Amino acid sequence: xxxxxxxxxxxxxxxxxxxxxxxxxxxxxxxxxxxxxxxxxxxxxxxxxxxxxxxxxxxxxxxxxxxxxxxx
Amino acid sequence: xxxxxxxxxxxxxxxxxxxxxxxxxxxxxxxxxxxxxxxxxxxxxxxxxxxxxxxxxxxxxxxxxxxxxxxxxxxxxxxxxxxxxxxxxxxxxxxxxxxxxxxxxxxxxxxxxxxxxxxxxxxxxxxxxxxxxxxxxxxxxxxxxxxxxxxxxxxxxxxxxxxxxxxxxxxxxxxxxxxxxxxxxxxxxxxxxxxxxxxxxxxxxxxxxxxxxxxxxxxxxxxxxxxxxxxxxxxxxxxxxxx
Numbered sequence: 029x030x031x032x033x034x035x036x037x038x039x040x041x042x043x044x045x046x047x048x049x050x051x052x053x054x055x056x057x058x059x060x061x062x063x064x065x066x067x068x069x070x071x072x073x074x075x076x077x078x079x080x081x082x083x084x085x086x087x088x089x090x091x092x093x094x095x096x097x098x099x100x
Numbered sequence: 101x102x103x104x105x106x107x108x109x110x111x112x113x114x115x116x117x118x119x120x121x122x123x124x125x126x127x128x129x130x131x132x133x134x135x136x137x138x139x140x141x142x143x144x145x146x147x148x149x150x151x152x153x154x155x156x157x158x159x160x161x162x163x164x165x166x167x168x169x170x171x172x173x174x175x176x177x178x179x180x181x182x183x184x185x186x187x188x189x190x191x192x193x194x195x196x197x198x199x200x201x202x203x204x205x206x207x208x209x210x211x212x213x214x215x216x217x218x219x220x221x222x223x224x225x226x227x228x229x230x231x232x233x234x235x236x237x238x239x240x241x242x243x244x245x246x247x248x249x250x251x252x253x254x255x256x257x258x259x260x261x262x263x264x265x266x267x268x269x270x271x272x273x274x275x276x277x278x279x280x281x282x283x284x285x286x287x288x289x290x291x292x293x294x295x296x297x298x299x300x301x302x303x304x305x306x307x308x309x310x311x312x313x314x315x316x317x318x319x320x321x322x323x324x325x326x327x328x329x330x331x332x333x334x335x336x337x338x339x340x341x342x343x
Binding site: 045046054056068071 | 185186189190193258260279281282284
């Protein structure tokens with residue numbers, strides 16, 4: 029997965045669990061969990077929504093690592 | 101046309117192996133088509149007809165008992181996982197969902213097998229035909245009720261997920277209510293399913309053509325398998341062009 033994230037850190041700072049974050053951005057708890065584990069790369073819209081919850085930028089939440097395409 | 105020599109050789113290779121495969125299948129069909137081997141198939145059908153009343157209860161035991169057990173365990177684990185902290189949640193929820201998925205998949209297989217056996221062992225002259233049909237309908241009713249109850253359970257645990265499982269719009273409404281990661285998972289699975297269905301349909305079409313050529317099994321099977329392939333590929337093309 030080409031994206032690395034520090035969602036967990038931001039969540040901990042805000043004392044927020046996966047379920048709360050999921051509710052705020054309109055996705056399931058599992059989707060938040062998949063993003064944190066790097067199993068799922070969120071869309072730009074979802075990334076922006078998450079960044080808005082933490083009052084930060086997308087770049088500070090997600091880091092692009094390498095040119096690696098998802099396999100279908 | 102700009103086709104490389106390597107591609108042409110590759111295609112020739114496929115044609116060659118396709119020819120060999122076709123030859124082997126024809127030989128196999130000729131062997132099966134010999135009267136003594138066809139008699140075995142006829143006696144299997146006669147066995148199914150004479151034992152048709154026991155068939156559906158047997159299928160129920162083979163399929164629905166595991167369906168129920170997997171579902172029960174999966175639902176219990178899912179209920180437990182909801183209260184777990186985030187670190188433990190991932191593994192537990194994945195395991196629970198896997199069991200529910202297995203349960204629903206087995207349930208679908210159970211339904212298809214019921215229809216196959218209905219077709220294979222249906223004989224209106226058999227005395228217990230109404231019992232036979234009643235047992236078939238009972239299995240189908242159980243399958244449908246189980247699927248509806250499982251979907252309702254999933255929806256109760258996640259209120260985002262919409263759709264009435266009894267409605268014809270269910271799949272559309274359910275898909276629309278999923279989040280982007282869930283939609284991606286469904287689309288990935290569907291794409292793999294589409295590829296498998298296309299390949300299997302094509303193989304079935306070839307098989308039915310060969311069996312008609314060798315065993316004179318008629319054109320009905322060719323029409324059905326060909327129509328299935330057309331529907332699969334036509335559906336794909338329709339969505340690719342117009343949606």
